[in-house]
Amino acid sequence: MAALPAMRQLGCLRSLMRTPKFSPMHLSSRFISTVYSKKPEPIPFPQNLPQQFRSQIPIRLQPEQAPKKMKVYPPPPSSRAVCKDPVAHVAQSQMAVLDPNGERKALFDYRRNPRSVKPGDIVRVTFKNGDPFNGVVLSIRLRGVDTSVLLRNELTRVPVEMSVKTFSPNVQSVEIIQRSQRKTRRARLYYMRFVLELLGSPPENLLQFRALY
Template identity: 45%
Template sequence: MNTALLVRRPLGCLKASLRQTRQQNRVFPNRHMATATATASKRGPIPSGVSIDDHNFYRIIDPKTKKTRTAFAVYTPPETTSHSSTTTTTKKRSLTLPKLISPPADPLPALHAQQIKRMDPTGARTALFAKTRTAARVGDILMVTHRRGGEPFAGVLLSIRRAGIDTAILLRNHLAKVGVEMWYKIYNKNVAGIEIVKRAKKRARRARLTYMRKPKHDMGSVSEVVLAWRKMRRVVATSKAASKAKVDAKAKKAGKAAGAKKAK
């Protein structure tokens, strides 16, 4: 340190500090201890008490001496607050730990359920592709009608991609001797209806019938099957109109024989 300067100018440092205070006064005018802001704002009385006891002590033990080297208060996680609060209620003076809400571990199933309920209030679409005996299965011939008109698309059900609200089906048909496959989202509003035209004779032993793309297994066009089903349905419909009560039973029989099922 420059001691010579101090000897020569003993009040040098005082001058510097005074200059600083002058600068401070210019920047923050009228700030004194008396006008200092209150340190804590009072939000209201604390509900249950004063000190905080919702914690355990976590010890860090010295591996050599096996003694507690140090310890820290670890505030109890929210899952255990309910237990600790029962013990601390006996002590009157304790500031309750702010409770945290922990969400469910997997929110996706709940979200899917919520969305499906919104898009399919009757549950018909869900039932059609549920894992039940009456539901559609791979190998069945299905027909999808569009909301905005147009030719309905029929084809063999090759696979069902189950993904909650995003569940989709894959249909295969031949149009003009060219193989055509279409994916349909079953909960989409553009899909007006899905009908089972013909059920598979045997349950398929695969979940995805990708082998049906091979020439050996390819079913070809399903238009004839669909035509026959349509004709039969029309007959049923007209006879229904002619005489109600009697033919109703017949129609049921015919419907059962054809294995038809209306989706919607």
């Protein structure tokens, strides 16, 4: 009885000691592999085929029906050769109508023209319809035809800001009332809103405004 636990560990070897039994199905099994063959060549169309058999052949396979050539149409003429930059061309044509002499453009081109309107100046804008507007220039937005200037003033003790399109047909004239005595370091003087609220209207308190500014 003491030898039984020792023999149990060798019980897995019994399956190896048995003789294998092959069945007829196992002996006749074969491995299947795929063999790639060449594409068969097309069978030539018979030459002496009777006419009654031709009707049974599809029309697309008959020798008389040759493949039709596809029509290739040339591309339409490109408009890029006529005008490479249509947006710039339209802007230039509008500028020729709104500002033919270029005076209004030079008046607000503060980057190149030293005598132009600069941020901090007090200007007077006269319209064809409506009352004129005086104000301090807070910023100048250079965008070609869409160039605009932001003015700030105080009407009846209420701060008012107006964005004026410089090339608008409604703008009759732009006059510089007073230039800034100091050269501004910024192109947008939004911090001056708090100064103008303390001083009031720029034309009324011009001397006091210049002393603080």
